Amino acid sequence: MARFPIEKDDQRVILAANILMIAVPMVAVSLRLLSRRIAKRAFHLSDYLMVAAVCVSASLSSLSITGVVRCGLGYDHMANILQVYGLEPISLLLKLLIGLQFTWVISLSLCKISILILYRKLFPTPFIHLASLATSALIATWAVATILAGCLICQPISKNWDLLMTDGYCGNQVLSFTITGAINLVTDIMVLVLPLPNLYKLQVPMQQRMVLVGVFSLGFLTCVVSAVRIHYLKSMDYTDLTLSMKHPNIFSGLEPSAAITLACIPLLRPLFRWSGGYSHTGTALGAKATSSYASKNSESSHAAKGGFDSRHIPLERVSKNTNSHDDGSSECRLRPEEDLYKHTAVATGRPPHSSSGSNGGSSMMIAESFVENDGGGDLEEQNKGQQRGDTQPHRSRAGITMRHEWDVTKQ
Structure with a gap:
């Protein structure tokens, strides 16, 4: 050739x-x-x-x-x-x-x-x-x-x-x-x-x-x-x-x-990207959130014991909208990364004519806690279980469960 x-x-x-x-x-x-x-x-x-x-x-x-x-x-x-x-x-x-x-x-x-x-x-x-x-x-x-x-x-x-x-x-x-x-x-x-x-x-x-x-x-x-x-x-x-x-x-x-x-x-x-990192699903994290996300397992364990520090929650951006005043600022809506943690508030109370109350009064107990949501079961049911200790006598008690979520605004 x-x-x-x-x-x-x-x-x-x-x-x-x-x-x-x-x-x-x-x-x-x-x-x-x-x-x-x-x-x-x-x-x-x-x-x-x-x-x-x-x-x-x-x-x-x-x-x-x-x-x-x-x-x-x-x-x-x-x-x-x-x-x-x-x-x-x-x-x-x-x-x-x-x-x-x-x-x-x-x-x-x-x-x-x-x-x-x-x-x-x-x-x-x-x-x-x-x-x-x-x-x-x-x-x-x-x-x-x-x-x-x-x-x-x-x-x-x-x-x-x-x-x-x-x-x-x-x-x-x-x-x-x-x-x-x-x-x-x-x-x-x-x-x-x-x-x-x-x-x-x-x-x-x-x-x-x-x-x-x-x-x-x-x-x-x-x-x-x-x-x-x-x-x-x-x-x-x-x-x-x-x-x-x-x-x-x-x-x-x-x-x-x-x-x-x-x-x-x-x-x-x-x-x-010179700062920050990514979660295991590819969501961008801030520089401070990166260190907390790297130690997620230890923090999750700490949260389960009631000692979780909310300042180290990895946050992700949900949306970004231009401020209506057109002053150059912007409003950012954030949420915990992958819903790893939810800040919940649970309120329970007795009916007004409960036998344990006096003069038809009512008593109310309010508690807040960080609960790890690992996808295994309904979050509200986990919260109820924490408040009542999963004991049988409390299951007949009337009450309501509330879950609160916050918008974080960057000033």
């Missing part, structure tokens, strides 16, 4: 670009998975699909590198290569071209579906749910159609790479690539626009809302790459693929690489 020397600038450009397009998205996905671990969040289906997408994207770049080394991509005109090296390198290049088309469409499809699944998790609304399903179905249909077009545009299929075959025919392959690229651009825009209305409606300050919209809009850079790729596809010459494939090859690899990398950026926030 032929092996071409790396001595032309076009060869070096193609090799350098494809090596970067392997390394950068792999680093981005690795950091995404690391962020999930730091935030103590379980891996989601969208993460697994993104890992699959980066593996297929790396295969695409590997095929391009093979084209440079084994097929003379970027080395010389195809006619000169045929004359010196024979048919084998060109036949292999035509096979690689089909493989490039397949890996390109598969990696992009996996990346987009991963993003759509993430949307369904971040924005659990009926519209996002249905729109994500419909867009995913469209992307899957486009992927299958692209693969079939790449195989069936020449009849018989072997005519795609057999230059000596005189029978059969081939359709307009460049036009086929251009049409599939245009549909891909449309689906890119659909995926990127889908969450923007929900982001804009978030009940957060305008500046923070614009930052979120900007981060999610980074994917429009992928649309730019896709448009540039379509432009270069139109100039691709099938009679001189070794030189005319340079730019289409680079941008075909750059598009999924950029899509994967940009899709990971919004999920890297845990890497840049």
